[in-house]
Amino acid sequence: MNKNGFGKKLVTAPYTLWMVIFVVVPIALVIYYAFTDADGGFTFENMTYIFEYGKTFLVSIELALISTAICLVMAYPVAYGISRFEARRQQTMIMLVMLPMWMNFLIRTYAWMTILEGNGLINRALRYFGSDGFGMINTEGAVVLGMVYNFLPYMILPIYTVLTKIDVSTIEAAKDLGAGRRNVFRRVLLPMSVPGIISGITMVFVPAVSTFVISKLLGGGKTFLIGDIIENYFLGNTGMINYNIGASLSLVLMVLILISMTVMNHFDKDAGEGEGVLVG
Amino acid sequence: MKKRALSAVLSILVLLPVIAMSGCGGNSVVLNVYNWGEYIASGVTDQFEKETGIKVNYTTYDSNESLYSKISSGAASYDVIIPSDYMISRMIEEGMLAELDFGNIPNYDMIGDKYKSLEYDPENKYSVPYTWGNTVIIYNSAKVDAADVAEQSINLLWNEKYSGQILMFDNPRDAFGLALKKLGFSMNSTNQAEWEAAAEELKRQKPLVQAYVMDQIFDKMSSGEALIAPYYAGDVLAMQENNPDIKCYIPKEGANMFVDAMCVLKTSTKKAEAEKFINFMCSTEIALKTAEELGYATPQTEAKALLDPSITSVSFIYPPDEVLANTEVFFKLPAEINKLQSDLWTEIKKD
Missing domain, CATH: 3.40.190.10 (Periplasmic binding protein-like II)
Structure with a gap:
């Protein structure tokens, strides 16, 4: 056992080092900047900016929640459908889900810009058929669409993973005991897939609430999210660089995400399944 | 367990020389040039590499502000940068730019007087105009x-x-x-x-x-x-x-009215090579190519004289003096x- 213990340490050492350098140190830096002023003195003043950007926080959370909900509704049937295929076809299907991710995220978002524009693909097609077309680009709707498109695979994959693990005989047993389709779903499938749903929600909500590229490209710089504000403070796009305020806003965002994840994990425990959860 | 530990050690050993080697790419000097996106004529850096043997590591930014934040954070080291007027004066004031040795930049003589001694660098110590x-x-x-x-x-x-x-x-x-x-x-x-x-x-x-x-x-x-x-x-x-x-x-x-000018950062350890690059960019051949391809006006007098009249006659690129007076x-x-x-x-x- 002792030998094993040493081996374990040796194997995990690079990961521990990695985590310390790329997770612990950056978070410590964020916390340091959040509570200091330009001269390095301790202060709470940076935190007051949360109130100034309260509305922006709310808009970001709202759009991220909407995107997450849409992703969930779209992803569950897809994940279920895929999980019912024979193993080899499942692989192909999952490949297809992942395929767009082989392309750069920015390029995919740019592509949506040309699709949605007033003279874009959809509108030109619509006009060809005599319709007036629609104006979705540069609205919050376009931002949500961009989020759903970009993050949908992160919802499908964990749900799919959990669903494939459910033994078919469990469903058969439920049916044998007289459960209709609806009851099978509501009382067997759904509770058993909660861990996948929870990790899916986290993996979509977290990047959605902190994005700044999607809002810039598809929102036309008019839908201003908290990610945009943080970016501005770090890059000085507005002519002012302030790591301290940027860090304090990031910290608040991080705490909000942590709180929501804790709440979600709590739901997860209620469901009594702790398998395959990515949260943590 | 033991096997895995061994394989981990082995893979580190295999990777080590790769990591060590990536630090030194041969003997040639690498010059880090940081410029606006879409702001250099095609093939210019290749030609410079061929003529001087100095390698160019060329990267781009999209605003003066992001250039400034990259440099002030100390996250990256650049040699030649091409900021605009107001950013140059800010960087001079904050001591970020090196005084140029104009002995290494003889082509500076061909830059028009109109573009010298401007407010952002009144004594022409830190910058060489690229375009305006x-x-x-x-x-x-x-x-x-x-x-x-x-x-x-x-x-x-x-x-x-x-x-x-x-x-x-x-x-x-x-x-x-x-x-x-x-x-x-x-x-x-x-x-x-x-x-x-x-x-x-x-x-x-x-x-x-x-x-x-x-x-x-x-x-x-x-x-x-x-x-x-x-x-x-x-x-x-x-x-x-x-x-x-x-x-x-x-x-x-x-x-x-803006002037984008080439500067060398104080932190640069390759100042002589950087000046060589600036001089190269000011040569009539390259300045002409730049003016033709970029569409921006050139401050280099010989290049301007050689430019096709169909370009120099475009009034919004080379505005008449009375319009310029209003900028x-x-x-x-x-x-x-x-x-x-x-x-x-x-x-x-x-x-």
Whole structure:
């Protein structure tokens, strides 16, 4: 056992080092900047900016929640459908889900810009058929669409993973005991897939609430999210660089995400399944 | 377990030489050049590498502000950078630029006197002009009524008739510059009330604006997605190539004139090579190529003389002196005005 213990340490050492350098140190830096002023003195003043950007926080959370909900509704049937295929076809299907991710995220978002524009693909097609077309680009709707498109695979994959693990005989047993389709779903499938749903929600909500590229490209710089504000403070796009305020806003965002994840994990425990959860 | 530990150690051992080697790429010097996107003629860096044996590591940025933040954070080390006037004066003041040894830059003599001793570098110690130009109002002449542009005014950007078809600068300095000029104030105003009035103008404009963008202006104007936009004169030629309906004018209220100049960072350890690069860029051959390909005006007199008259006669690229007299170069703003600008811009964008 002792030998094993040493081996374990040796194997995990690079990961521990990695985590310390790329997770612990950056978070410590964020916390340091959040509570200091330009001269390095301790202060709470940076935190007051949360109130100034309260509305922006709310808009970001709202759009991220909407995107997450849409992703969930779209992803569950897809994940279920895929999980019912024979193993080899499942692989192909999952490949297809992942395929767009082989392309750069920015390029995919740019592509949506040309699709949605007033003279874009959809509108030109619509006009060809005599319709007036629609104006979705540069609205919050376009931002949500961009989020759903970009993050949908992160919802499908964990749900799919959990669903494939459910033994078919469990469903058969439920049916044998007289459960209709609806009851099978509501009382067997759904509770058993909660861990996948929870990790899916986290993996979509977290990047959605902190994005700044999607809002810039598809929102036309008019839908201003908290990610945009943080970016501005770090890059000085507005002519002012302030790591301290940027860090304090990031910290608040991080705490909000942590709180929501804790709440979600709590739901997860209620469901009594702790398998395959990515949260943590 | 043991096997895995062994394989981990082995893989580290295998990787080590790779990591160690990536640090030194042969003997040749590598010069880090940091420039605006789409702002160098094709093949120029290759030619420099061939002629001098100095390797060029070329990277780009999209605004003076992001250039500044990259450098001030110390996250990256560059040798040659090409900021605009007001950013150069800020960087000089903050001691970020090295004094150039003009003995290494003999081609500097060919830079026109008009572009020397400007406010941002009054003693010509730190910078060598690369290109210059001015902002213009661009419009799609097929869709915008001739009567609306007859006035040649900034007000076109506030014309409600074109609501949703107007693009605006996504950087505060240029956006406020236009709003201040619209109200008849200086772009370098140090009067708080004038800045607040300009912010009101920009807020009033926001409902009419289709999007706040920078480089995307190319696509959106060429495709007819938007009809009116302010931008830098040199880029209009590229848009016209894709869409002959694109026209522009220098607004009668005045516009910003800018000079982008090459500088060497104080932290550079390859100053002599950097100066060699600057000298190369100022040579008549390269300056001519740059002026032809980029469309921006060249400060290099010999290159300008060799340029095709069809380029030098374009009035918005090489404006007549009386129009130039009506333009303003950005100065470095005092700290409190800079903060005000930042706050006001965020306020405009977030509401």
